[in-house]
Amino acid sequence: MHLKYTLLIGYFFVLPALCAKSKSFDNTTSCDKAKQPKLMSSCCNIPRDDRISKFCRKSLLSQKNTTTNNGETRNLKADKVALHACIAECVFKQNGYLLANGTINLPVVQSSLQQRYRSDPVVAQLMIKSLNTCLESAQSRAKQFEWLHTKDQCDYYPATLLACTMEQVYINCPASKWKNTEDCVAMQKFLVACNARK
Template sequence: MRVGHSLILVLVVFSSYGKSFNYTSCDQAKQPKFLSSCCDVQNHDKAIKACRKSLFSNNSSSTSNRESPNLKSERVALHACIAECSFKTNGFLLANGSINEEVLQKSYQQRYKNDPIMSQLMVNSLKRCTDYALKRAQQSQWMHTKGECNYHPAILLACIMEQVYVNCPATKWKNTSDCTAMRKYLIACDDVESNRK
């Protein structure tokens, strides 16, 4: 999974709409269908909704600030800021900008305490993505301008969600042609494994 694909997946995870999937190649593939329509994953984070509302409110009142991105038009920046805000709110982001993996893992275990398969899948996905997300966040720092949010949480979240959907349990998977195409895209474009070797 390349950095650009990580951020596209964040857009998909946080968005509430979907388009029909058109699988061509990693570099040419269109935005995948909204992922939760393929894998029934309980993902009701109140912090995300609160952060989105707060960011839009704050961004509207500071549109004259040239250093802040226009979050209404810059969707990648918006979702990076939502992820950062959510991670801060939930205690997953330390003051130095690094991820508190232990707290994040405990949160996943608590959220899915009645579903041991999903709990284990979330924890395994976190473990697989930790080093990858840190490396990608460091590699993509040059893309960010002053005033933008920390992209590390967004890249980590996108990677985790991608791993969850690639490995979605059969009982939660909606086996449609769009979902099958999306899964092929995720597997074909996944370089998390190749970066671990």
């Protein structure tokens, strides 16, 4: 039910934003660096509910220093990558999206999305289709972050899945939700080009 905000949080983890002044996209710009979460979320107006995410963030930050899997001390306030990964994992667990073996409970996520967007079946189907498109590629991408998972206590798969899902949502944003500004059109074209290179 709160997947939309979680998807945005995931995007902040995997695809860091460029500074606000740099909104041009060209062949020399890296796909990961060019994706700007704040611009994308303002371009595709899909409502969100961030109560669980706020709860998770507050809970994680209140822990101050925690011991990681390899016995080191970690402060999530200083480690934004780990913080966003832990928030995504926390939200998945709170909603029952993450199974004990680390895989996604797809029927629960799909049911949650249908319920969350019951008044807008087009958006519900877009979210579900985007999620399904990303399941395998996000697993592969998360394996690249396994070295971080051994360092941290959190699983990076939820945040990686969310980043991919939101990229698909923005590429295929319904016309009724799309803000057709010059920056938004440029971003969408760049996302499509980056998606084609995969």
